[in-house]
Amino acid sequence: MTNLGNLCIIYEVNAMRIKISSLKGKKGASIVFSDVLDVQSLEVEPPVTEFLDPIDIEGKIVNTGAAFLVEGRLTGRALLQCTRCLKNFEQDFDLTFEDQFFADAKQLAEFSNEQEDYLGDQSLIIKNDEIDLSNLLTDSLTLAFPMQVICSEECRGLCAICGGNLNESQCSCEENQTDPRLAPLADFFKKQERRKENGSS
Secondary structure, eight states: OTTTTTTEEEOOOOTTTTEEEGGGTOOEEEEEEEEEEGGGGGGOOOTTEEOOOOOOEEEEEOSSSSSSSEEEEEEEEEEEETTOOOOEEEEEEEEEEEEEBBBBHHHHHHHHHOOGGGTTTTGGBTTTTTOOOOOHHHHHHHHHSSSSOOSSSOOOOTTTTTOOOTTOOOOOOOOOOGGGGGGGHHHHHHHHHHHHHHOOO
């Protein structure tokens, strides 16, 4: 689909790279894109175990004159590991992403004078008239989930003694069993109690 008013063209994403040759030298021009990401090509980090469904991606690239602004949205479903009970559970996600890309090192340097966060990031320089979204999408998915997630607010976690899942059954471990690291201290207090009972100090 082409909109001659602002040169808005829908392209399919190819391996998370998008051609932007139609935007070069045309401030205000934009491209709208949409596609489905292959979950097998994505790296996963805890707490994500795997992505369950193809991830839908949609976004827009705008030539702002100073850079090429990329904005978009990712929606999908992931399998996460609960940090309390270690069981896997499914969770939907809906997140946005945004970044700036640059035609060459000179444009990046000029922009970096105002925005120090972009200083020296060569991955943001466009090559072969293609914007590579790989790092941006990977970082967005990684930061979408906190390091510690729980399957539910009621999750009881694991027994500290036997490691059993307390959500599935109540174990028979003694609740007051002494931590082995505190055993010498517990023995000391027991001796003190016996001395008091025997009338010694």
